[in-house]
Amino acid sequence: MFHSSFHVPALILTILLLLTLRSANAQNYDAELVSQLTTVEVNANRLVLTSYFEVQINNRAGDKYAEISIPFNKLSRVSSITASVYDNTGKEVSVLKKSDIIDRSEISSISLFEDTYVKEFKLRNHTYPYILKYSYKMESNQFMFLCRWFPVLNYDIPTSKAILKLNIPNTYPIRFHANKADSLQIDTLAGRKYYTWQADFTNPIVAENWSPSLQQFIPFIEVIPEKFVFENEGLQSDWKSFGNWHLKLLNSLNDLPLPEKIKIHSLTDGIADKKEKIRQLYHYLQDETRYINVSIKTGGMKPYPASYVTEKKYGDCKALTNYFMSCLGEIGINSYYSAVNAGDDNEPIDTAFAAQQFNHVFLYIPLERDTLWLDCTSKLAFGYLGTFTQNRPALVLKKDASKLVMTPMLTKDDVLEERNIKATIGVSGDMKADYDCRVRGEKYEYLSQLKSELNESERKYYLDKRFVNKGFLLESYSITIPERDKPVLNLNFSATSAQMLKTYGNESLLQVIPVSFTYIEDPKKRTLPVQLNYPYYRIDSCEYEVPSRYSIKAIPRNQSIECDYGSYKVSFLQLASSVKVVKQIFFKAGTYLPGEYPGFYNFISKIGEAEQSLYITLSNN
């Protein structure tokens, strides 16, 4: 029956800040990666990788780790797949048949098409525990990485032992980045070098509220050839050489057709100011193009040419960025194609490891007085980067001068959410609250997307989930963007609730609408750092009108908390027939290691407690 597992409309949004994943069972894991061995061999620029896995499945929930999916694409060939299952006595109980392997496309939900595929199979046993052993071979002639080795099945599943072996000619220079895999042994024999890394992952983790991206906690090794051929010959010794190779991919893609050039001039020729020209052109880009990702060949690194976007009026980040760079070039404005590891979790890159560590591109435009960053896939305000790309290194591509540049950080004022709430009590005792909110930062991004990309019923569903207090029913709403180039949006809505005013004999309690907080782990249970990638700042001004059938008997006392993590203030003002409440909540951005967690926890739970216990006492006339 209905245990709160409601039907959710399909949606592209994944923005909810507070996310809790399924927990691992501390003593008894669903599965274990008992042993993993990957060997990588390079011979005459041909890469052969073989991988062997031994997975123990402990229970029903672990069965999913016996569903194997091996990714491949046009540049990498997978062969020699073998697999068998052993019961707990070590007896082989089944062997994979070739006909059990299924090939299918593996296209990410943001894409229309990608030429990426998987080979899939599942092999299980009916009793637990059982062991699945499988191996495969992958070969490739064009590659930028010798391997990206992540010997972990999932963050909550342990790995007992994992070995990576690399076998390359002496004359083949490599570079690598190793995380949580320190033991390295290098042997030289008969003109070849043998690298052996060992790693394990014996303390699995589960995401916690405000925990950082988990990848940094697991072992992984990335190995790159210093010289490589991927579309073009390239070098990745440092950011400069990597940048040069990357730039070469963009060669002669600025093929704007003549009518488009004329259009661009007609839009900008009459404008003197450089920034204003860019702004007008950016509006044109935002109004006429849409994001469609089609990624084929070259592993999705080379953009479609400017003519493609001109004709189709769509493209992925690379195509749109290249197109817009071409447009700016057409009117004599220099801009720089830049790569970044985007995502609101701000997953760090290794700045000393010049390699393809990025998943998004945008434009860097230095102006006389300031610097512009433009995301060509964005429908948000001109120059607004937002949670997706703020405060992190981006590789700005420039011939012989590519380098990492930090993007600006969202400030306290950039994220301020102001709400004016007017609450009245109806005859039946229901509260009606009218909200008038000015929203910035992450919620501005979220609501913009709700406004422009979702249909009415999805919009209502998500508004209700995120902006309407529990126990309230959304009656009407509007989302408006007063100025398209300012990253602020107006959200107005009305909601009603039968839960806010309760009568107890001669006395009634009117609850002050709380700011809802997700529960936060007890310090005893917390294992991961807290990472707030940008600040949180909100000011609520509310007025509660009290009908004449009541008189105000008591109001809560003012409260104020001030600490290293932020501040919380709430104050009350009693008027003749209403109470005014002003709240200010501020969390600083920052990373707090588990040692600091009790302090942070104390701060958050104090606010949570305060918010749950604000009542105006009324006497019934």
Place this chain on the structure above:
Amino acid sequence: MKHPITLALLIFCSLVQTKAQDYFENFGKIGLDQIEMKSCFYDPNADAVVLSDVAKSSFIQTDNGFNILFERITRIKILNEAGKRYAEVSIPFYQEGNIYEKVTINKACTYTIAGGGISKISQLDNKSCYEEKTSENWRATKFAMPDVQPGSIIEYTYSIQSQYLFNLHDWEFQWEIPVLYSAYEVRMVPFYEYTWILQGRKSIDDYQTYVDTKSLSHQFGAINYNDVVYKFGLKNIPAFNDEQFIPSRADNIIKIDFQLASVNRPDGSKVKIMTTWPELVSDYLKSNDFGKYIKKCEKGAGDILLPDSLIGKTDLQKFDFVISFAKDHFKWNHENSQFANKSPSELLKDKIGNSAEINLWLVGALRTVGLAADPLVLSTRKHGKILMDYPFSSDFNTVVAYTIIDGKPVLADATDPFCPNNRIQMQYMNDKGLVVNKDNMAWISLQSPVISALSTSIRIKTTQNLQQAHLISTASDYEALWYRNNYANNRKELLNSLSKKNYQVEDSSLTVKNETDRRKPFIYDCNVGYKPEVINDKIYISPFLNESYTESPLKQKVRTYPVDLTYPVKRTYLSEITIPEGYKVEFLPEKSTFNDELFNLEYNIWQDESKVSVCLSYTFNQSVYQPEAYNRVKTMFDRIVKKGNEKIVLAPK
């Protein structure tokens, strides 16, 4: 509604110009009304509107018989930014070995609207069509229309050639956006007879049928024939919206389905495909992968189950023995099927199987131990309901065992080890199923025969600073199954769910009883602590903590689809609050009772010297509530929320 298309009769020849034909010839001829349209007149919030969606299916002669040619032309007006998603198109098709479907994109254009007319036409380039391999046998041709702006009209036409005469293309009239006109034309030949089933509407706005004498007649073998045309058109169709608690989109969308009824050979012989339920039953029983599979299981099971050891046991004991054996020995591979893909001996060797392999084995094994058992075919909730008027085996997609114990019918299903032996898994509780027995064919309700219960009792002790509660929850039947599926062998997840109710739980106090024992209720108990609510020195106590609903799950004002709760349920919350030293009861909520044929609610409260006891219990007597009852269901939830969250006030003496 059943509408057999009878081809033997030559219905009067009408010369009505076929509208569908018009649409195919009118590609690119866009009316001024469509150019100027700014919103859908009956759905002003719509992001896009389907101006017309028209298709026809016809039979094309090939060297070895017939193929079906499905042609479609769709025209959509994009009304705003969000509507652009309808400019991405995905056309699924099927391929298996040498039989295949083939998609051809004939033409696709975007019309840019400016200055009251079409200012630009952008054609889709065929190189921008991609083929995705969505699964082993399914592909999809995908493309994104070029140069799409709010206001643009997109139009595309494609065809699918198919060798699957069983799968005469069905037609969904409804989209997630409004559809102004949708029509489907089927051009029948005398060799195949289909029936059609209309869902979601009582009638077709625009229905025509006539013999196409305008076109040349065709010849197949020695037979000359003209196509017989059937046309189904609907106008101004509302957008289809998913709502909460609907089990199946397939059951609710407005559509027309076609089923092959019979094949008329040119030599005059006839192969009946659509038969009657009794004939269908006999086909099941003759099938190697169904009836004969059961027979083999029945023979083989004796060696494993040693029925002699069961002599003297009651039927119920035998039944339990067999079901438990199957649940403990076989693992379901999560595939639903009515037919076995492997032999009983392979099942016994691998010990993993689909629903048919396991449950048909069950039928055989029950017979082996001397019980009368039959297979019962059904359709899962996701697969949709069975239409009793149409005897098609493809409407079913799985099978369970049906038997009679002590004079009472019992269903058994060994796919879910947590499910009680005499129950079927939740996905299978969908309307009715068919008992496959030659002499005693019957339709049996798949609804839960009992009301599942959840009962929680809470003891609360409080001071000004700390409130502590001891909580015991006992779940039976499907409520227990729900808990087991979510929390069996997963203490941490259970603790997590308690934390999410804002409880501070002492981890070590959590005990779970009968965690995986499907025969018994699922019971857990724990100690929780939390800060009491103290206002003006008075203590406000929520007797049921956050156990009952804190808000209504139903938020819509109106509802077009039934509310499906899967199974009827009774929930009881009993709380006992010790009055702390120095305090007296200042306020108690009122008693309350509500009773009708759909629900029941009881709220009782009583106090003595040292404690207050409160009990809330409510029952949903039905598993499915029709839209007509929506307001009543909604009011019921509001009542539960209200009573479940009322507080008791203790004041200092």
